[in-house]
Amino acid sequence: MKKAILYINQFFAGIGGxxxxxxxxxxxxxxxxxxxxxDGALKNAVVTHTIICGDNFMGSREDEAVExxxxxxxxxxxxxxxxxxxxxxxxxxxxxxxxxxAVKERxxxxxxxxxxxxxxxxxxxxxxxxIFPGGKSxxxxxxxxxxxxxxxxxxxxxxxxxxxxxEGYYIRGIRHQVIDKTMEPASKRAMAMLxxxxxxxxxxxxxxxxxxxxxPIAAPIKxxxxxxxxxxxxxxxxxxxNPDRIQSASATRWGMYDISAEAxxxxxxxxxxxxxxxxxxxxxxxxxVCVPLDALRAYEKEGRIGSIDSHFYxxxxxxxxxxxxxxxxxxxxxxxxxxxxxxxxxxxx
Amino acid sequence: xxxxxxxxxxxxxxxxxxxYFEDGILTINKEEAxxxxxxxxHITSADIIIARPGEAKRIVPVKEAIEPRCRVSGGPVxxxxxxxxxxxxxxxxxxxxxxxxxxxxxxxxxFGDGLIDMxxxxxDYTYFSQLINICLVADTDEEFERYEQQKKNxxxxxxxxxxxxxLGSAVKDMEPQDxxxxxxxxxxxxxxxxxxxxxxxxxxxxxxQMEEQGYNDLVYGWDANRMVPxxxxxxxxxxxxxxxxxxMPCSSKxxxxxxxxxxxxxxxxxxHGKTVNFLGVIMSNLxxxxxxxxxxxxxxxxxxxxxxxxxxxxxxxxYGNPDADFIACYRALEDIGVKTVxxxxxxxxxxxxxxxxVTLDEKANAxxxxxxxxxxxxxxxxxxxxxxxxxxxxxxxxxxxxxxEKLGPSVREDGSVIMENNSMFCGDQVSGWxxxxxxxx
Numbered sequence: 001m002k003k004a005i006l007y008i009n010q011f012f013a014g015i016g017g018x019x020x021x022x023x024x025x026x027x028x029x030x031x032x033x034x035x036x037x038x039d040g041a042l043k044n045a046v047v048t049h050t051i052i053c054g055d056n057f058m059g060s061r062e063d064e065a066v067e068x069x070x071x072x073x074x075x076x077x078x079x080x081x082x083x084x085x086x087x088x089x090x091x092x093x094x095x096x097x098x099x100x101x102a103v104k105e106r107x108x109x110x111x112x113x114x115x116x117x118x119x120x121x122x123x124x125x126x127x128x129x130x131i132f133p134g135g136k137s138x139x140x141x142x143x144x145x146x147x148x149x150x151x152x153x154x155x156x157x158x159x160x161x162x163x164x165x166x167e168g169y170y171i172r173g174i175r176h177q178v179i180d181k182t183m184e185p186a187s188k189r190a191m192a193m194l195x196x197x198x199x200x201x202x203x204x205x206x207x208x209x210x211x212x213x214x215x216p217i218a219a220p221i222k223x224x225x226x227x228x229x230x231x232x233x234x235x236x237x238x239x240x241x242n243p244d245r246i247q248s249a250s251a252t253r254w255g256m257y258d259i260s261a262e263a264x265x266x267x268x269x270x271x272x273x274x275x276x277x278x279x280x281x282x283x284x285x286x287x288x289v290c291v292p293l294d295a296l297r298a299y300e301k302e303g304r305i306g307s308i309d310s311h312f313y314x315x316x317x318x319x320x321x322x323x324x325x326x327x328x329x330x331x332x333x334x335x336x337x338x339x340x341x342x343x344x345x346x347x348x349x
Numbered sequence: 350x351x352x353x354x355x356x357x358x359x360x361x362x363x364x365x366x367x368x369y370f371e372d373g374i375l376t377i378n379k380e381e382a383x384x385x386x387x388x389x390x391h392i393t394s395a396d397i398i399i400a401r402p403g404e405a406k407r408i409v410p411v412k413e414a415i416e417p418r419c420r421v422s423g424g425p426v427x428x429x430x431x432x433x434x435x436x437x438x439x440x441x442x443x444x445x446x447x448x449x450x451x452x453x454x455x456x457x458x459x460f461g462d463g464l465i466d467m468x469x470x471x472x473d474y475t476y477f478s479q480l481i482n483i484c485l486v487a488d489t490d491e492e493f494e495r496y497e498q499q500k501k502n503x504x505x506x507x508x509x510x511x512x513x514x515x516l517g518s519a520v521k522d523m524e525p526q527d528x529x530x531x532x533x534x535x536x537x538x539x540x541x542x543x544x545x546x547x548x549x550x551x552x553x554x555x556x557x558q559m560e561e562q563g564y565n566d567l568v569y570g571w572d573a574n575r576m577v578p579x580x581x582x583x584x585x586x587x588x589x590x591x592x593x594x595x596x597m598p599c600s601s602k603x604x605x606x607x608x609x610x611x612x613x614x615x616x617x618x619x620x621h622g623k624t625v626n627f628l629g630v631i632m633s634n635l636x637x638x639x640x641x642x643x644x645x646x647x648x649x650x651x652x653x654x655x656x657x658x659x660x661x662x663x664x665x666x667x668y669g670n671p672d673a674d675f676i677a678c679y680r681a682l683e684d685i686g687v688k689t690v691x692x693x694x695x696x697x698x699x700x701x702x703x704x705x706x707v708t709l710d711e712k713a714n715a716x717x718x719x720x721x722x723x724x725x726x727x728x729x730x731x732x733x734x735x736x737x738x739x740x741x742x743x744x745x746x747x748x749x750x751x752x753x754e755k756l757g758p759s760v761r762e763d764g765s766v767i768m769e770n771n772s773m774f775c776g777d778q779v780s781g782w783x784x785x786x787x788x789x790x
Contacts, residue, residue: 127702163788171789174701177721177770178788179473186692187612187781190662190717194690195624197715198547198660206786207695207716209709248498249460249598249747250723250769276460276498276745277669278637279560318669319598319747319771321698321723349637 002045002156005076006035007069007083007099009092012138013052021091023054025065027072037142038082041149044156045080051099058095066102078109080152085114085134085144086121093121100129110155114144117170126170133170171208223306227342230309232332234317234325235283235290235349236275237265246316248276254315254328256335259308264294277318278349290347309339317348351532352584355421355443355525362399362448362481370519375445377483377516385515386485391504394455395487397512398735400467402479405732408451408465410458410740411774413506413593414477414604417445419517420589426514427589427605429570431507438531438584443520448481449606450516452502452509455488458740459500460747463599463774464766471728474773476782477606483516484735485509498745501563502595510592510605531584531618536628536656546626549660550653551583551617552682554674556597556666557634566603566666567592568632578633578648580656583614586630598747600722600776601694603666612781613662613692628656633678635671642674650681664692664779668722672707683712691716694777695787698723699769705787719783722748722771725756730764741766748772 010016010023012033031039032050039047051069058065081103083096093115100111114134115122122131130151134144151167163178164171184192189206196203221227238246244255265271265287273283273290288294291312299305313332317325336344360373368378383395400406418426421441425432454462465477472478489504534543555566557573566573568581569590581590591608614630621627631652633645653661661682665675675693682689695705695718705718741749742759748771749759759768770776777783 161790163790165789174790175695175697175705175721175787176701176790177695177724177785179785181473181784183784183786185612185781186717186719186778186783187616189786190613190690190692190781191616191620193715193717194549194660194662194688195620197688197690198549198625203715205714205716206718207691207693207705207713209711209713245752247750248745250771276747278558279499281561319696319723321696321700321703324698324703 002079003048003077004038004042004045004080004082004152005049005051005073005078006038006047007051007053007096008032008034009095010052010054015052021054021056023052024057025051025053025068025072027051034085034141034145037145038149041146042153044153048078049076053095055091055095058098059091062098066098069099070102070106073103073107080156081109081111082148082152083111083113085141086119087134087138087140088116088119088136090120093119094124097121097125097129101125104128110152112148112152114148122170126172130169132168221343225303226306228307228309228340229296229305229343229345230336230339230341231291231293231312231347232344233291233312233314233347234320235347236273236316237271237283237287237291237314238274240269240272242274246274246314248274248316250319251316252324254313254332256311256313256332258310259293259312260310262293263297264288265291275316275318275349290349309341311335311339350439350582350584351530352438352588353441354529354531354587355441356446356527356529357443357520357523358526359445359447359481361401362483368516368519370445370523375448375516375519382512382515386508386512389504389508391489391491392508393488393490395485395508398484398486400482400484400735402467402481404467406467406735407731407738408453408482408484408735409738410454410462410736410744410746411451411465412454412462412502412595413452413509414449414606414775415509415513416449416606416609417513417516418609419443419514419521421521426517427510427592430567430592431510431514434569437588437590438582442588443517443525445516445520448483449477450509450513451482451484452505453484453486453736454505454740455486456737456740457495457500458744458746459502459595460498460745461596461599461602462740462746463772463776464741464768465774466728466731469729474726474770475776476778477774485512486736499564500595503563506595531587533583533621533627533629539626543622543626546622546624547659548626548628548657549617549662550628550631550656550658551613552631552633552649552661552663552678554633554635554665554671554678555591555603556594558637558667558670559596564594564596566594573634574636576634578631578645578652580652581630581632583618583630586611587614597667598722598771600720600748600770600773601667601779602775603780604775607775607780613664616781617662625660628658635665635667635674637670642677645674646677646681649678650685653682653687654685658687660688662690662692666779668694668696669707676706676708676710676713679713680710689715692779693718694720694722694779696722699725701790718787719779720770720777720785721787722769722777724770725767726770726773727767728765738764741768741772746772
């Protein structure tokens with residue numbers, strides 16, 4: 001029989017309400033509170049331990065709480081981890097999300113929770129944690145527990161898992177293609193959708209537009225004359241032998257190259273573009289059209305900027321996913337900070 | 350305009366003494382066909398290989414697919430491309446159904462080329478696994494692009510068009526097994542019953558991202574990059590006015606076969622006079638500069654408005670940069686009150702977590718989604734490879750690679766492959782065949 005561990009808060013452990021919300025994390029062998037319902041509903045696992053933590057403790061001393069709980073778990077054998085249900089309780093939802101995410105990252109086991117749709121924990125953690133829609137209050141305990149147990153049983157049995165809609169958990173912005181030969185072809189789906197849209201009837205888009213994450217615009221540079229400026233490009237400009245083997249499309253690699261001795265980026269076998277998403281002729285002939293080092297050197301000479309970073313940073317943007325791009329940027333930022341760069345000119349294609 | 354497409358249903362294709370069609374069998378005089386193709390001096394070697402559905406064959410690098418046809422009046426099947434300019438979409442064209450002529454590199458692949466498996470799991474990823482494919486496997490003297498990742502592939506693409514005309518001519522004087530008739534009245538001459546239905550246009554955004562000529566889709570032989578959106582009769586598209594290009598990652602591509610058989614046009618025709626008043630096609634493009642994108646969107650919206658469109662189906666041949674055209678056009682149409690449904694694929698990454706389109710707008714609230722270009726696909730070896738399997742990893746195909754830290758090379762020693770959906774030949778079928786969609790996991 002596989003083993004499961006459940007996380008709950010001080011209230012559902014029967015320790016107390018708001019006055020006990022500072023309760024420090026503890027682990028108990030066996031079943032406490034909701035663990036009984038979960039253990040009863042699970043067919044393919046037994047709940048061996050219950051972890052209890054006060055909502056305030058988790059909210060105000062998160063690092064300490066997570067560290068302690070990781071310590072509790074480090075010598076336990078378990079195949080799956082549950083938290084909650086947290087219903088509409090916001091702090092409890094946050095706690096369930098925090099701990100599920102940490103357990104998943106540290107131990108690599110499936111993590112499942114349940115929350116009411118208005119619980120802020122849903123939006124905060126649905127990407128990392130499978131969260132099932134739950135009731136507003138503890139009256140839904142049995143029903144909510146059944147849902148998470150059924151999905152947990154399916155995972156533990158190694159059954160083929162359906163998509164978010166089929167399984168019933170909150171959608172997470174993780175989209176994969178599905179081939180279904182019984183489905184109407186796209187032409188008929190489009191026609192049906194158009195007729196519904198024209199007549200004001202309901203239809204379901206196959207690509208719900210997610211909310212766009214925006215990066216706040218940085219404060220302006222006060223003294224341009226003393227600022228150090230760096231080039232970062234997704235235009236695929238590299239030394240002609242492409243030493244870091246950056247891919248021409250769907251890039252996962254990037255490079256940084258020393259230009260401290262260069263007045264401009266020479267074409268003709270010195271620098272070139274390996275980007276497969278645009279006509280390379282102009283950038284191969286003169287890489288400065290993509291990374292305008294020549295123009296910036298002129299600014300440097302004229303004293304309009306302080307200096308140019310010793311390196312430029314480069315990858316390929318075509319087909320490169322947002323997630324990979326963000327990771328590569330995080331890796332570049334380490335060097336940009338080390339080089340005390342004040343501003344970046346980000347060039348694309 | 351009235352187009353009659355006379356169909357000859359091919360049950361099998363084989364080689365024989367002469368080229369003719371009888372009892373569902375297309376017999377090809379291989380020598381004569383190859384000699385016809387090799388009249389183009391740029392083709393240095395050519396072979397014809399037949400691949401049937403269910404056979405353990407893998408075809409790569411595939412550059413183009415064309416339905417074998419002939420224009421009964423004697424003109425070129427592809428006006429402005431394989432012959433002089435003349436209006437198409439009117440009169441009789443004969444087609445060898447259930448077959449396509451594929452342009453296959455004997456060795457060399459390029460960014461926009463794709464792969465077709467004729468059986469097994471791989472056959473789920475492209476429409477062309479269901480057809481009897483007459484593969485023109487050729488090499489050319491186009492040395493200027495031999496080692497380029499982007500290739501125009503002109504000689505072999507034109508060779509395949511000419512081969513399709515050669516095969517099609519076998520049924521020129523025969524009586525078709527059935528005839529599909531496509532007739533659409535001029536916009537201002539609809540009957541009152543039709544005119545009272547909601548008026549709709551089909552907005553097509555064919556690929557035109559390359560500044561240099563030779564890579565983009567062609568409209569009557571004219572580079573789609575060099576035009577502003579224009580109004581076309583749907584019959585023109587069904588009858589050879591549009592030629593596919595040689596640039597876009599393959600799963601997003603619309604082959605010439607896809608244009609000739611566009612399922613969305615046929616669907617709109619099927620609904621014309623019943624649920625909608627189909628006005629026609631607005632042929633746009635997918636240029637790279639922002640101003641060009643905005644200009645095209647403006648032209649499309651103005652044209653739709655002045656045609657009196659209530660609704661539109663909008664489809665893009667591409668992803669990434671072209672998503673900006675798709676969304677700009679979608680927004681422009683919605684802003685003037687044209688209720689729009691979009692057709693596209695997505696690029697959500699191998700983990701499915703990336704933003705599906707490069708740019709988004711809440712106005713794009715009705716989309717049919719046809720696949721994820723970056724989905725990883727692993728396929729077992731096939732008994733026979735038509736073309737050269739190494740091309741997938743070696744020649745910079747959009748969904749292949751020569752090495753990867755985690756995944757190893759795309760092409761393995763045992764002949765199995767791991768690749769991105771990107772290189773499935775016309776795999777996302779945004780022109781309308783797609784029985785794929787995207788789901789949340």
